[in-house]
Amino acid sequence: MAVIRSVIRGVGAHLPKRIMTNDDISKIVDTTDEWIVERSGIRQRHIAGDDELTSTLGIAAAHKALVRAGIDPTDIDLVICATATPDKTFPATAVKIQAGLGITRGCAFDVQAVCSGFVYALTIADNFLKAGQAKRAVVVGAETFSRILDWTDRATCVLFGDGAGAVVLEAQPQHGTREDRGILATRIRSDGRYEDLLYVDGGPGSTKTVGHLRMNGREVFRHAIQKISGVMEEVLVMTGYAPDEIDLYIPHQANARILDGIAKKLNVSPDKIVMTLSKHGNTSAASIPLALNHAFEEHRVKEGSLVMLEAMGGGFTWGAVLARW
Numbered sequence: 104m105a106v107i108r109s110v111i112r113g114v115g116a117h118l119p120k121r122i123m124t125n126d127d128i129s130k131i132v133d134t135t136d137e138w139i140v141e142r143s144g145i146r147q148r149h150i151a152g153d154d155e156l157t158s159t160l161g162i163a164a165a166h167k168a169l170v171r172a173g174i175d176p177t178d179i180d181l182v183i184c185a186t187a188t189p190d191k192t193f194p195a196t197a198v199k200i201q202a203g204l205g206i207t208r209g210c211a212f213d214v215q216a217v218c219s220g221f222v223y224a225l226t227i228a229d230n231f232l233k234a235g236q237a238k239r240a241v242v243v244g245a246e247t248f249s250r251i252l253d254w255t256d257r258a259t260c261v262l263f264g265d266g267a268g269a270v271v272l273e274a275q276p277q278h279g280t281r282e283d284r285g286i287l288a289t290r291i292r293s294d295g296r297y298e299d300l301l302y303v304d305g306g307p308g309s310t311k312t313v314g315h316l317r318m319n320g321r322e323v324f325r326h327a328i329q330k331i332s333g334v335m336e337e338v339l340v341m342t343g344y345a346p347d348e349i350d351l352y353i354p355h356q357a358n359a360r361i362l363d364g365i366a367k368k369l370n371v372s373p374d375k376i377v378m379t380l381s382k383h384g385n386t387s388a389a390s391i392p393l394a395l396n397h398a399f400e401e402h403r404v405k406e407g408s409l410v411m412l413e414a415m416g417g418g419f420t421w422g423a424v425l426a427r428w
């Protein structure tokens with residue numbers, strides 16, 4: 104039976120110029136390169152300059168994805184930006200990205216699911232395309248997390264960084280089988296009871312300030328492995344694939360120990376898990392497309408590759424997407 108699938112036509116990424124190493128951070132807070140690498144796997148992060156906004160990074164990443172896809176921006180009728188660090192409270196950063204790419208038709212909006220934002224945005228775009236409400240979408244994950252970090256809190260400021268990644272999706276007729284190209288299954292979840300474990304202590308509607316990120320790292324760690332494994336298992340059941348049939352896992356890049364824990368729980372070989380966090384830290388909604396872009400440039404993702412994307416973030420929110428490149 105013919106069905107419409109959202110086929111990934113291109114991927115791109117962009118990181119700010121300035122790099123901050125663990126040694127640089129040890130001059131600001133009481134920490135060491137050894138502690139950060141051992142507990143998180145992170146060696147450096149990129150920090151946006153004053154002239155680099157979330158939209159600036161997002162536009163650069165989306166532009167690269169469109170060039171790789173060979174699709175003109177004027178053929179895009181949906182732009183979704185996953186971000187927790189928008190340029191302004193409003194308008195949506197997606198609208199700025201839309202304008203920056205020279206797109207004047209269709210619609211653009213932001214999705215706020217923190218580190219799960221890219222998985223949420225892909226799921227929404229997939230549903231728009233399958234419903235015939237759009238034909239070609241740019242889905243961006245872009246963040247300037249450095250702006251909401253408490254640079255006196257060594258337990259959090261060492262973990263995050265800035266960056267952006269994007270994919271171009273196109274609605275294409277496929278056969279309706281699990282061998283199809285495109286997004287095969289999605290599952291997104293949330294549970295607001297866990298707000299206190301990972302949040303920002305400000306906002307326009309409460310404190311009238313931007314606020315700073317607060318986290319109970321140990322508790323987040325405990326939930327992450329269990330929740331992410333659970334949602335990936337659901338997506339595998341939906342498509343009938345076994346964990347070892349997936350060619351590549353492209354996880355949210357939060358912490359090397361979380362990724363190792365998930366690999367063990369699903370009994371997946373660690374070499375199938377793309378890990379880029381040593382180079383850019385946790386970039387929240389940007390980290391999956393950054394890792395996907397890296398895997399594409401290393402020729403680890405090619406036509407026919409079966410890729411699993413997964414994330415968990417503040418809320419809690421979590422989710423997984425299975426797609427064939």
Ligand code: ACO
Pocket residue numbers: 133134135138139142143218257258259261262301318319320321322323324327355356357358361385415416417
């Ligand atoms: N440098 C040196 N020491 C530090 C630092 C630092 N940067 N940060 C904390 N410490 C100290 C603490 O003060 C504590 O000292 P104490 O024992 O004297 O009190 C000690 O290290 C241990 O602290 P813990 O918080 O228990 O350290 P833990 O082993 O849990 O590691 C970490 C902390 C890395 C945050 C870990 O809990 C973790 O990875 N959690 C997951 C959080 C995460 O990845 N969040 C990302 C956002 S959510 C997501 O994306 C999934």
